[in-house]
Amino acid sequence: MSNPALKSMPAFSNRTLTAKELEELYNQPSAQKPVQQEPAAPQTVADVVGGSATPMTFENTIRKTAVLFGVLLLAAAVGWFVPALALPAALIGFALCCVITLKKKISVPLIVLYSVVEGLFVGGISSFFERQWDGIVPQAVLGTLVVFATVLALFCSGKVRATPRMTKIVTVAIIGYALFSLVNVVLMITGAVTDPWGLRGATIMGIPLGVLIGGVAIFLASYSLVMDFEQIKNGVASRLPEKYGWLAGFGLVVTLIWLYVEILRVIAILRGND
Numbered sequence: 001m002s003n004p005a006l007k008s009m010p011a012f013s014n015r016t017l018t019a020k021e022l023e024e025l026y027n028q029p030s031a032q033k034p035v036q037q038e039p040a041a042p043q044t045v046a047d048v049v050g051g052s053a054t055p056m057t058f059e060n061t062i063r064k065t066a067v068l069f070g071v072l073l074l075a076a077a078v079g080w081f082v083p084a085l086a087l088p089a090a091l092i093g094f095a096l097c098c099v100i101t102l103k104k105k106i107s108v109p110l111i112v113l114y115s116v117v118e119g120l121f122v123g124g125i126s127s128f129f130e131r132q133w134d135g136i137v138p139q140a141v142l143g144t145l146v147v148f149a150t151v152l153a154l155f156c157s158g159k160v161r162a163t164p165r166m167t168k169i170v171t172v173a174i175i176g177y178a179l180f181s182l183v184n185v186v187l188m189i190t191g192a193v194t195d196p197w198g199l200r201g202a203t204i205m206g207i208p209l210g211v212l213i214g215g216v217a218i219f220l221a222s223y224s225l226v227m228d229f230e231q232i233k234n235g236v237a238s239r240l241p242e243k244y245g246w247l248a249g250f251g252l253v254v255t256l257i258w259l260y261v262e263i264l265r266v267i268a269i270l271r272g273n274d
Contacts, residue, residue: 055239056248061232065249071112072119072253079123086124093117100250106243111250118257129264133271140264147218147259151225162223162230170223177217197269214266221259228252 079085096114100107130137154160184198195201200210232248 054242056235056242056244058232058236060242061236061245061248064245065252068112068115068246068249068253071115072122075116075119076123076126079120080127081123082120083124083127085120086128089117089120089124093121097254106247108243108246111246114250115253118253122257122260125261126264129268133268136264136267136271139267140260143263143267144256144260147222147263148225148256151222152229155226155229160226162227166223167227170220170227173216174220174224177213177220180213200265200269208269210269211266214262214269217262218259218266221255221262224255224258225252228255 079089093114096110096117100110100114103110126137126140129140151160180199184193184200187193188198193199193201197208197210200208200213202209204212228248228251231251235244235248
């Protein structure tokens with residue numbers, strides 16, 4: 001959920017690479033070796049890919065991201081009318097996410113396929129929630145857009161940045177949240193907890209636990225957006241090959257879907273059965 005797809009790519013980081021990483025990145029097909037005599041040993045990513053013929057830019061990254069979200073929305077329309085596709089789409093989407101993340105080479109078809117599958121998932125669960133709580137989907141969409149716009153504005157103004165210490169804290173928190181979610185699902189499936197929300201249905205001082213945990217999850221997803229923007233900024237500054245824009249778009253799709261689902265769930269818990 002913190003977009004390991006981007007974090008696993010050393011090219012999106014400003015850290016010094018190992019000799020092996022430098023050699024692999026330097027030999028990318030879309031990169032050109034700078035013409036110079038007896039070049040000094042490169043120390044950063046910018047030294048290696050600065051001569052890319054078709055570098056990653058904010059403009060082409062935005063276009064690629066827009067394509068992915070366009071595909072997602074089209075698939076979501078299908079999922080809305082066939083909500084039964086949501087569960088298998090969620091499982092396939094998780095598998096694709098793992099493959100894309102672990103794959104050494106960027107596969108545009110897999111990334112586009114991921115958007116299709118996740119669109120079916122988002123459309124399906126949105127249809128289910130809307131039937132239970134009328135008007136909840138527009139509320140969740142609006143909430144997601146507000147959070148995204150706010151984080152983007154703060155990042156562009158320089159008021160919010162991803163720091164190594166905060167990133168470590170958030171990463172640990174995300175792992176803890178993932179473990180809680182897994183335990184909660186197991187308890188619900190086995191019938192150990194009968195509440196429709198599982199452990200999230202418990203209350204602390206009259207406040208649903210699901211709302212408190214959801215608030216934390218929304219914060220984690222928001223910080224993940226900051227990390228996404230930071231990694232995209234680093235990629236552009238390092239003049240990575242243009243294909244990395246697809247990977248950046250994939251990271252944003254992952255984060256925004258997570259953010260939307262969390263907001264959707266929090267609103268549903270707050271609205272209860274009314």
